[in-house]
Amino acid sequence: ELRLFKQLHLIQLLESPHCPRKTEEIRAQRAWSEPSEKTSWDRADFSTREPRGAAEHPPGHRPDCQQLFLAGQQSSGIFQVQPSGSQPFKVYCDMTAEGGWTVIQRRTDGSVDFDQLWDAYKNGFGDLHGDFWLGLEKIHHLVQEGRYNLLIELEDWEGNSQAVQFEFSLGGESTAYTLNLLGPLSGELENAIGDFRQLPFSTRDRDHDLKADTNCAKHLSGGWWFSTCGHANLNGKYFRSIPRQRHERKQGIFWKTWKGRYYPLKSTTMKIQPTALEAEP
Numbered sequence: 001e002l003r004l005f006k007q008l009h010l011i012q013l014l015e016s017p018h019c020p021r022k023t024e025e026i027r028a029q030r031a032w033s034e035p036s037e038k039t040s041w042d043r044a045d046f047s048t049r050e051p052r053g054a055a056e057h058p059p060g061h062r063p064d065c066q067q068l069f070l071a072g073q074q075s076s077g078i079f080q081v082q083p084s085g086s087q088p089f090k091v092y093c094d095m096t097a098e099g100g101w102t103v104i105q106r107r108t109d110g111s112v113d114f115d116q117l118w119d120a121y122k123n124g125f126g127d128l129h130g131d132f133w134l135g136l137e138k139i140h141h142l143v144q145e146g147r148y149n150l151l152i153e154l155e156d157w158e159g160n161s162q163a164v165q166f167e168f169s170l171g172g173e174s175t176a177y178t179l180n181l182l183g184p185l186s187g188e189l190e191n192a193i194g195d196f197r198q199l200p201f202s203t204r205d206r207d208h209d210l211k212a213d214t215n216c217a218k219h220l221s222g223g224w225w226f227s228t229c230g231h232a233n234l235n236g237k238y239f240r241s242i243p244r245q246r247h248e249r250k251q252g253i254f255w256k257t258w259k260g261r262y263y264p265l266k267s268t269t270m271k272i273q274p275t276a277l278e279a280e281p
Helices: 002-015 020-033 065-070 118-123 136-143 216-220
Strands: 056-059 077-081 089-094 101-107 148-155 161-170 179-186 267-274
Touching: 065 077, 065 089, 065 101, 065 267, 118 136, 136 161, 136 267
Parallel strands: 056 077
Antiparallel strands: 077 089, 089 101, 101 267, 148 161, 148 267, 161 179
């Protein structure tokens, strides 16, 4: 009877919230269920929900998507990369053609507001599974040590598509992330970014465009490498039809040399890849 009494007493003690062991269990459960300050450590990781038809892969330490492709990864999806001199961050890798493209921008459905300020364009925003802007600082880290190509793919509302590919370089924040196009490589789409001169990036709160009397980002909406406002803006407002008001038509996603100044494009993708397809030593 004494032994039975001790066993019952021990069970009651373990079930008590004042029991040290039980207290640790309660703390562990609370720590698991309560949100952590570290869950949003990097806004440019964008989203933790399930991807749309593509797997999210374990972290890696390759500098970009091309090196992941050369290492044997053949499926498109979200991966962790780490360029030289940078902390690891997540990117969407397009592995469907010519091996390993790192996607830096995607517009498909208007679910993400691209009329953002400088810090948002610097750090990135949106959803890597859908519409997003990777972030100027991340793009700069990706391309700073070599020669890179920029591939721009556009689609209209009639199902037509066009693409153009450039070799380019991108400066750091001290240069306002200046884009330098080194010449077209392929594609029938005519250049609409500028006359292959250096173009700093502009947002509503950081006006670096080449038009002295106008803030192009405020006038057109979104951040972009504006020259004199009127040639292209792939980060403009997402319209499903041509707006009636002229000032609204100027704010859409457009590429002047293809569909004209006032045609709002259906989708855009910007992705980058090293110019030489060489395996990392």
